[in-house]
Amino acid sequence: MASEKWPEAGKRSLIGKRVTRLDGAVKSTGRAKYTYDVNRKGMLHGKLVFSPHAHAKIVSIDTSAAEKMPGVKAVQLMIEPGKEVLWQGQEILALAAETEEQARDAARAVKIRFEKLPHFVADAPPEKAGQHQTALAEQVTGNPDQGFKEAEVTSEGTYGCPVITHCCLEAHGQVAEWEGDTLRVWASTQNVSGISGELVDGLKAGGVEVPASNVQILTPVMGGGFGSKFGADTWGVACAQLAKKAGRPVKMMLERDHELMAAGARPSIYARVRVGAKKDGTLTAWSSESWGTGGIGPAGNPNLPYVFTRIPNRRSRHTRVETNTGPARAWRAPNHPQMCLITMSALEDLAAQLPMDPLDFFLKNLPFVIPERAETYRQELVKGAELMEWKKKWHSRGDKTPGPIKRGLGLSIHTWGGGGHSSNCNCTIRPDGSVEVFLGSQDLGTGTRTVIAMVAAETLGLPVSAVKVNIGDSKFPPSGASGGSTTVGGVSASTRRATTRALNELLAKVAPALGVTPDKLEAACGTIRVAGDPTKAIAWHQACAKLGTAAITASGQRAPRGPDELISSGVGGIQMAEVAVDVETGVVKIEKLVAVQDCGLVINPKTAESQIYGAMIMGVGYALYEEKLMDETTGRCLNPDMEFYKLAGIGDVGNMVVHFMTGPGYDERGVIGLGEPPVISPGAAISNAVANAIGARVPTIPLTPDKVLAALEKVPRSALNDSSLRSEQEGGAA
């Protein structure tokens, strides 16, 4: 009998091998059909009309002109006149027309009268936020006052990062099609098995009753979600309503400007921090006052300090500021990049003040991280230092190399859960030897499909190409939403169990032919064979032929609740950054990024590495460029486009090095998710590297030239050994 336990290191045929993602070629050649690419017969195009104002009362909505426009087939109100809109981009109505252009023209022909109301869109500190704030309870542990008294060195600073957005390559949206009372929806979603309930409720509220069993969600491939695509969304419901009214399929994808205004924001964070340590670097106390906004509604729940959660004496308080801007959504590792930036910046500033190499300082203070991770971090810091040549390159604050280009190193530490979401898998083995697995899960672009195929093929002793993976359909056995880096844990556990059970049924059928009991058999190298005696083997196809006409179907689950021996939760990672800063222009360039990460048993190192590369690229984006900019006078977003909402390009990301902690001590923990952790540290590591290069902290990211130059004004020329540097007093102008 085959065991469902993961095979030991020497016995893995596929797990741990670099397998190229199965959908790479179809995606890169444009043959993959994303929701955006779905075109149904007779399909109409939907457009949303949204509020141009940050806060207004809707006096009236007149759609009569729009309804008479050529091609218009259906109009759906999403908010009633008399109600208030609370942010620019809030949906007011949707309509559908024969062509996208007609829909857009009709949307502009809708006449809405607004009564403008006062708005508040500033990413402001509590003292300037008036009634738009809620202070959360203060958290105190130990005796902070005493802790600061014991401190021989204290450091104080203000740090922060603004609101950013998700910028999924594929916008939010869906195609909805009714066939009688059955609804089929192609959706760009992270939650194939989960969004039908929300659709059903939304439709019911609008007077259309449809049982959830009549709703099918399809997401064969999708173009990124990063936490912003868990729900059906108001536009999903409206799209289905339009399709119902028009009696025709409707495609409605968000336009990029709307996407940036309304489809998800990551809350900002700012904090005034004080930290204290003994002269030898041992931390004694932490105190922080933080605040931030996630737009409309309460958002942001940081716990400070981060990772070093066991600093003996701590005090922290967070204030949420509410603004008239689009609501927050989970953004890849919610809260963590913000908490990480604040904590690691404050600690690095303290290390600089001691002074102490931050590498030694972080190593010294590992007793204050959760005990289960301390040794992992130690090994990772040592490995990272080797890959970065830290000890050779590191200098104390302020690069004294002559000339305007100053280099610096920074590091950061992060943590994440992982675990596995609920997941069901069915595996079918047919008499002709073909194998299929079915899961109501989704591949956000992470490589989930490939990993499922690898687990199934590993179990059955087959090549990856012999397994057909069916995902992205809510008619398949349900799996959880892809959030919290829980997909790989969920699907690998359910797939392993389903395929093991199916195999055991097959072994029972084959055993008589090989003259042994099933427990003596194993599946390997495309055969069923007697374990330890490869000469007694029968080819996979012949083995399956013994099934006669009856296929095998077996199902497997990730244990619905609690622990599961195939997977676990809790990872640590470290990242190091090397930057080059032009101190005359304030331009920061990334030279090198090193990521050292543990995530238990790595199924596919190649796609796992891609996750880290992608995360680091995303990290460079928010460290150097990204910011959702709101205009206080007009209440509008100034950069709802990909021109001034800036993202990193290939020339901006530097040289990236990834190392996984694997082998004994790591592999036996089982599979752990990875999507989120590597995006947590880049902001902090890069900010620390810039501080190290220029000899001053740039308090907030993104590290744009204006802020870098402002920070440099406080640095004496001698600290950087540079005569070309000038402060404004010396420089004259402005």
Place this chain on the structure above:
Amino acid sequence: MNVFEYANPTTTKEAAGLLAAQWGEAEILAGGTDLLSLMKNYVATPKRVVSLRGIKELSGITSSASGLRIGAMVTLQELHDHKAVHDDYHSLAHAAGSVPSPQIRNLGTVGGDLCQRPRCWYFRNGFGLLAKDEKGQPLVPAGDNRYHAIFGHPGGSPGAYYVHPSSLAPALITFGARVKVAGPKGEREIPLASFFATPKREGERENVLMPNEIVTEIILAAASKGMLTATYEVRQKEALDWPLATASVALRMSGDKVKSARIVLGHVAPVPWPAHEAEKLLAGQTITEDSAAKAGEAAVRGAKALSGNKYKVQLARVAVKRALLEAAAHGKEGMQHG
């Protein structure tokens, strides 16, 4: 994008006849890299779009003893790759090659680069070129002006605060370029330095063209021997981004001394911004770290930073210094080469 009529004339004369006497009713389409986004965002809502694609006389670069003639429909990539441009008008080739993305360089044209509309986010978000709120107050000085002008703006009063987006214009002006313009009444020629204008009222444009005039070509006098040129652009990103400040310089030399200098800044004012004080300062000087830094200093004297763009003063200062040093370095290379 609104519905529009598309006209595809084959002569400049015909094209000029298809344009309207009022701004906004008809728009010229060259490469479309800017016009299309303006139309998609309803910032431009022409009833008629007049394509210049079919007009042969607007294409091509001709090099002769008297200089260069660059057709308005020459693409940025063609300009960059042209041998005479590369050899004799180095700073121009560099400016053209630095416009981001092969796609934009292969579609965007010289005429389009000079006539493209400002990227000011208030303008692009529908608040008008002079960007005012409902009460007529200017939005830029009170708002987010990190990418706006540090020269040539009205300092808090209503008016133009955007920066001119063209990267080619500063380089072209240092060479004394002239533009040829065709309209219903025939042709005229204007020095590029006086082509750009700062609008006083909403509805006016950023240059002296009449609504029914077309830029047909750029004329460059023959490059003078031993002229040293360079363009330095401060860019934060490598990928798809705008410069924060640029400087183009052209130095006529006498031995290792500057006989006369032309210095024009880009992306710092509603028009390409000449640095006359810096030009004067350099006459008779050799280019050294020190003289270049002093010229940079002189170039930003009189800058008026807004609430959020003081850093651009420093960037302009450095751009001038580095452009001068780069030009001087070309001189040294040239001498080494023989």
